[in-house]
Amino acid sequence: VTTMTTTExxxxxxxxxxxxxxxxxxxxxxxxxxxxxxxxxxxxxxxxDAPEMSxxxxxxxxxxxxxxxxxxxxxxxxxxxxxxAAIGLERLATAAKTGLEFENVLMRGxxxxxxxxxxxxxxxxxxxxxxxxxxxxxxxFQELVDRSGLPIKGLPLPIKLLSHLVPLNALIFPELFFxxxxxxxxxxxxxxxxxxxxxxxxxxxxxxxxxxTMEEARHISFARHYLKHRVPHLPRWRRLxxxxxxxxxxxxxxxxxxxxxxxxxxxxGIPRNVVRQAYKSPEARAYVAESVSKIRALFEExxxxxxxxxxxxxxxxxxx
Ligand SMILES: [Fe+2]
Ligand SMILES: [Fe+2]
Numbered sequence: 001v002t003t004m005t006t007t008e009x010x011x012x013x014x015x016x017x018x019x020x021x022x023x024x025x026x027x028x029x030x031x032x033x034x035x036x037x038x039x040x041x042x043x044x045x046x047x048x049d050a051p052e053m054s055x056x057x058x059x060x061x062x063x064x065x066x067x068x069x070x071x072x073x074x075x076x077x078x079x080x081x082x083x084x085a086a087i088g089l090e091r092l093a094t095a096a097k098t099g100l101e102f103e104n105v106l107m108r109g110x111x112x113x114x115x116x117x118x119x120x121x122x123x124x125x126x127x128x129x130x131x132x133x134x135x136x137x138x139x140x141f142q143e144l145v146d147r148s149g150l151p152i153k154g155l156p157l158p159i160k161l162l163s164h165l166v167p168l169n170a171l172i173f174p175e176l177f178f179x180x181x182x183x184x185x186x187x188x189x190x191x192x193x194x195x196x197x198x199x200x201x202x203x204x205x206x207x208x209x210x211x212x213t214m215e216e217a218r219h220i221s222f223a224r225h226y227l228k229h230r231v232p233h234l235p236r237w238r239r240l241x242x243x244x245x246x247x248x249x250x251x252x253x254x255x256x257x258x259x260x261x262x263x264x265x266x267x268x269g270i271p272r273n274v275v276r277q278a279y280k281s282p283e284a285r286a287y288v289a290e291s292v293s294k295i296r297a298l299f300e301e302x303x304x305x306x307x308x309x310x311x312x313x314x315x316x317x318x319x320x
Contacts, residue, residue, distance in 0.1 A: 018232035
């Protein structure tokens with residue numbers, strides 16, 4: 001999608017060294033230009049009312065694929081087609097709801113972050129682009145939830161309450177905040193890219209995922225480069241805090257986003273052993289670890305993975 005500039009290539013090869021302010025500014029400038037060239041709007045660029053976009057139409061395309069953790073179980077495959085499609089739709093709608101709740105927390109943090117950018121800082125403009133894109137994503141996801149006609153609840157209340165603390169980090173510990181950003185965006189991106197490689201997606205879902213992955217690529221790029229720019233300058237104890245918190249934060253977030261919705265298990269009476277077989281298997285653990293592997297590689301590059309913190313990544317189930 002993107003062509004790398006020479007500064008960026010140079011910055012990439014300089015392993016472990018901080019990204020200089022001018023290299024960082026050049027990358028943010030490029031992201032700013034791309035944010036104008038390739039952008040989408042929920043109610044302009046998706047033809048919600050086209051017949052082929054209707055969720056009732058071609059609903060067999062909503063079934064979970066055979067390489068899906070639940071989709072490949074004997075139990076799922078033996079369900080009638082309407083049940084398979086209904087389960088597929090409920091899982092999509094739940095993921096969309098979790099996604100927009102995450103984006104809500106994210107946007108609040110980004111606003112706080114932008115509030116403290118000085119004049120002439122290219123990050124200010126970039127952050128505003130990112131917030132506008134997340135606004136469009138949230139409208140797109142909520143429209144999907146509403147069209148599913150399902151009573152999707154979203155995150156449990158204690159987690160919703162806890163999430164109010166996250167945006168504050170954009171002020172007091174922005175590096176941790178951008179790790180949180182990656183923790184939400186990278187696993188979803190991993191899941192969506194995997195889905196887009198398949199042949200038969202429902203046209204509406206395909207459109208939503210294409211728009212989302214295209215724009216998320218920029219968000220992920222900004223967060224990664226921000227960390228490369230800032231983390232090497234952090235005092236040692238802050239680096240240590242970041243290195244210790246991250247594996248557990250990522251594991252909790254990936255778990256929240258990739259594990260099966262409890263409401264769905266209840267509604268369809270999915271047997272306990274099927275849930276265990278699908279989501280507690282070594283394959284499931286490998287899947288979660290794989291979904292955050294790019295963040296782990298970034299942490300390696302930043303020198304934040306030591307023999308001690310590797311143990312933590314292992315304890316969090318993210319190091320196979
Ligand atoms: Fe998004
Ligand atoms: Fe994003």
